[in-house]
Each structure stands twice: as C-alpha cells, then as structure tokens.
Amino acid sequence: MYGSYHRRQRRKPMGEINVVPFIDVMLVLLVIFMITAPMLNQGVNVELPQVTSEPIDTDEREPLIVSVDREGQYYISLGDEETPVALDKLGEQVTAMLSRRPDTPVMVRGDRNVSYGQVVTLMSTLQGAGVGNVGLISEPPSSEQ
Template sequence: MHGPFFRGGRKKPMGEINVVPFIDVMLVLLVIFMITAPMLTQGVQVDLPQVTSEPIEDTENQEPVIVSVDRDGQYFISLGDEETPVTLEDISGQIMAILERRPGTQVLVRGDRNVSYGQVVGLMSTLQTAGVANVGLISEPPTGEG
C-alpha cells in the first residue's frame, strides 16, 4: 500500500527542528518575568496625588533627577538606579553638582500626598536656589472615572 507518506522504503533524515522544547522554555520564562516584574519597582514608597495632566515631553533623552519626599518627611535623590537619602540642606549642593556634570538635566519632585504643602514648597525653593529653572511634579492618573 502506497500512502502519501511512503518514501520507497528508505528513510531520509528529517531536516526540521523540533521547536516544542523551545516554546516550553519561553513560556516558563514569560511566567517567571510576569511574576517578578512587579517586585522590581524600586524607589521610595510615596503615595502620589492623583490628577489628570499631560505627560512631560522628554526632549533630551537624559534620565531625570527625581527628588522624593516620603510620608515621614525624609528626602531622597534618585538618579538612575541610585537612590540616596539626603537632608534638605544637602539637596542644593548635590543638585548643583549633578547639573554641572549634566547641564539641562530635568529635575522632578515626587511628594507623598500626606506630606505638608510647606515641605514640598520648601523643597522647590531649595531646588530653585540650586539653579533649577523648571521643576516638574510627578503625579498618578486617577484610578476611577467619575
């Protein structure tokens, strides 16, 4: 009986690669990354205010300097993956040093919603004396409609 898969008695080597093990490995890696990605968020735990606003355009492709104020009123400077706790008095010197090395670097402020308005304004005033012309404020979009 000669069916469509009959090759005349000789078996030729199959030139196809079995991709099923590759797919299995990729699915396992996908699950691992989906589980671990939320754990990789770094930074100070700040409960940001929720407002509707337009995002800031990134004109220079430089990573911004983020100055954070947590709910306890402690200050942190984040530049890339580095995050260092600082006092309000030290912020001016550190920001001036960063702006000397990388002029035009964008400076953003992350303030916890439970921090007093006075602390955020004091921080912005300190940044202004350090030579920062424009300070951006980081917020989160509202979670619910209405």
C-alpha cells in the same frame, strides 16, 4: 455784509490734557483694590480636581527626581539608585549633578500626605541650587473614585 456780528473767532488748540477723569478712575481702582486685597489673603477650603495629564517628553534624558516621603525624608534619584539626603545638603548635591549635566530635567515627587510646606521648602531649595524649571510627578486618578 460780514460785520462784527458774523465774525468767527478761531480757538487756539489746547495743549493741555484734562487729567481729572483719569484721577477719578484711579481713585475708583484704588478703592476696589483696597477692598479686595484682604480677601486674597484668606484661605479657602477647596478640593482639587483629579485630571489625567499627558506625560512630559523628556527627550530620552534621564530626569533627576527629588522625592519627599510621608515622614518628610528627602531622596535624590538619578537612574536606578535612590539615596537619602538631608535638606541642607540637597542643594549642594543638585548643583553638583547639574554642573555635570546642565540639561537634566528636575522632577519633584511628593507623597500626598506630606505637608504643603515641605514641598514648598524643597522647591525653594531647588531654586536656590539653580534649577529654573521643576516638574511635579503625579499619578492618574484611580477608577475607584
């Protein structure tokens, strides 16, 4: 009774993946990123929040503090002595200090009126001197504001 009308054909499993939906998704993502990428490069005026932060536990090791004052002068202090240093010599001195004590934490203290570019240049110099992690020193917000 199972004649040609009731015969079922078995489908072979398809070994190919339909990539057309993936291509559609990728094109949509490409368009989204092309639209949003120029917006990421533009600067926005923001006021940074003042927050209280917990002090860093330095494990009783004296940190190496590199400072930038209002005039853009650089200083290195390890302990109580603070010595002025030129930016081109700063990397050599930091490398020498870290070669003697490689586990010394490095902190940056910058004046609030110094330009952002000088702090970035300082951090780049420290990175070139082999400093992996740099801490930023700040003060808690005053209660007057």
